[in-house]
Amino acid sequence: MKDVYITRTSKFLPNDPVDNEEMEERLGIVNGKTSKARRVVLRNNQIKTRYYALNDKGEITHNNAQLTKEAIQLLCDEGFTVENIQLLSCGTGSPDQILPSHAAMVHGFLKNGNLEINSPSGACCSGMNALKYGYLAIKSGQNTNAVCTGSERASSWMKSNIFENEIEHLKKLEETPILAFNKDFLRWMLSDGAGAFLLEDQPNGDIPLKIEWMEGYSYAGEIEACMYAGGDKLDTGLLKSWSEYPSEQWAQKSLFAIKQDVKLLAENILVKGVDSLKKTLEKHNVKPEDITYYLPHISSYYFKENLYQEMKNNDIEIPWENWFMNLKKVGNIGAASIYIMLEELVTSGNLKKGDKILLSVPESARFSYTYAYLTVC
Template sequence: MKDVYITRIAKFLPNEPIDNEQMEEKLGIINGKNSKARRIVLRNNQIKTRYYAIDADGNITHNNAQLTKEAIELLCDDTFTTKDIELLSCGTSSPDQILPSHASMVHGFLKNGNLEVNSPSGACCSGMNALKYGFLAIKAGQVSNAVCTGSERTSTWMKSDIFETEVEHLKELEDNPILAFNKEFLRWMLSDGSGAVLLESEPKGIALKIEWMEGYSYAFEMETCMYAGGDKLENGHLKPWSEYPAEEWANKSLFAMKQDVKLLGENILGKGVDSLKMAMNKHHITTADIDYYLPHISSYYFKENLYEELKGQGVEIPWEKWFMNLSKVGNVGAASIFVMLEELVSSGQLKKGDKILLHVPESARFSYSYAYLTVC
């Protein structure tokens, strides 16, 4: 089995950063009224700026595949071009269409010759699953390099016109809020962007060796928490869009991303630390073996609670080991861990032998992914 190294890393965040007061201008006002939930959500998540693939005139500047292509091209130079890529593995929560696959569309924009493509589905863990596919392919000797990405273009999913038809069909507005908090919650959380890494079987320059990767799912015992393309029924079952008449797709805003906030708050941290302990125990590491802890969290609301959960379950990680950039770039879903790692590498503070733990939760139906890296 071959060793696997991250030898290059890049990110692409579109256009200018958007502050909290510009958000509703970009995404639109629903039913002619400013959101009451926006300030509550922003106060809790403490995100100050984020990025949208929308220009100053409200025009869409990039789709998801184009955002991904931009990050990949930033990996390349005269010594390694897009034509040298042997495997392309691209994860996202927000593909531009159901078919063709996201990686196929990215490949179409790259126009770089024949290669293998892989498109893991899912939410935030899809980026880590894309990374793991490349990791295993190189480890098994199938390829000598792979480009793995995480990306999101959710701003257009959050624009007001997605919800307007549903608002028009609500009958008792006093008893039924204009937009359920579960649906509006994510409007003020998500950001657009992409990140990419080059994996190779030999270290070059400042490289990060991937020691191991692990993934865990709790779907066997947990109902759906975050979803798009369906509606959650009172019994917890997720009814897919394909089982609704076409006229109901807009009436129920079936393609909007939604979050069961109560289920999220009750379970996301406990399951996360439980799975973290399993990964650490399997690979015989302790918190003393971690120099940098990069947890992907959707909101700073969870930061203090995550620390307390870690402490409560006996795996306390001191604050000085934490590295996050949520407040500056927003929640970029599958791209977040790539964007976070790129900033850490670019900071110049890493030294040979440092150990980095990546921790990525996915609330869709409670999945968790981990990677443990060594600075070479």
């Protein structure tokens, strides 16, 4: 089995950063009234700026595949071009279409000859699953390099026009035309962007990072869906697919909007996260004091203190000074967040040989967790 190294990192954040007061102008106002949930959600998540693939008129500037293509091109130079890529593995929770796959669309924009592609589906963990596919392909000797990506273009799913038909339908029924909190909540949480890693079987580059191991856990066998799109949640907890509804109800129910069961999130995301973290550290005999940098993807600073306390309760406390986060500046970019976080750490100039980095990514869709442990070479 070969060693695997992250030898290059890149990110692409579209347009200018958008502050909290500009958000609703970019995404649009629903039913002519500003959101009552916006300030509460922003106060809790503490995000100050984020990026949208929308211009100041709310017009789309990039689709998801284009964002990903831009990040990949930023990996490349004369020493490594897009034509040198052997494997393209692209994860996202917000693909531009159901078919073709996200990686196929990215490959279409790259136009770099024939190569293997892989498109993990899901939410935040899809970016890490894309990384694991590339990691295993190189480790097994099938490839000597792979480009792995995480990306999101959630803004187009959150624009006000997505909810216009639902609001009009409620008016006709003489019901209060207000957007449900499980939909409005995520409008103030999610951002756009893409990150990319080049993986190789040799420690090339200025700061190569050896991938020691990767682990994943799912709790879907215990817990119902929490974050979802393309369907609606029944009282039984089951999801009913968009394909089982008459087409006129797709817009009336905003079936393609991203929704979140906030109560279910609060009850499970930290408990299961620390449970899976403890499992993976014990499996690989890693102690908290071994970790130089802990990179947790969290959706909101609301969870930070409680996550630390839960870790402390389970005797796996990682000291605050070892945490590295950039949520306040770039927002929650789902599958891309961990890529962009690591890229910022790598380019910070603070890493030194022998440092250990733990990547930690939760996914609230149905409570999955993925981890990667890296050594600076």
